[in-house]
Amino acid sequence: MTDKKWYSNRDVQRLTGKSRPTIDRWEAEGKMPRGLRPSKRTVVWPVELIESWLAGQWHPAQEG
Numbered sequence: 001m002t003d004k005k006w007y008s009n010r011d012v013q014r015l016t017g018k019s020r021p022t023i024d025r026w027e028a029e030g031k032m033p034r035g036l037r038p039s040k041r042t043v044v045w046p047v048e049l050i051e052s053w054l055a056g057q058w059h060p061a062q063e064g
Helices: 009-016 020-029 047-054
Strands: 006-008 036-039 042-046
Touching (some): 009 020, 009 042, 009 047
Antiparallel strands (some): 006 042
């Protein structure tokens, strides 16, 4: 576990070994949690959310 509260897009790229376009696509397809966008060019995710996703414990919410 880390002392960080947020993972940046770059952090998620390092953790997954995937590129920014892949992460963006996965977000759009619902394959990973959606990040928060505090500004136009910044995306962050809560550390707990990404860690649960990487551990296979995150599932997209059912819509409808």
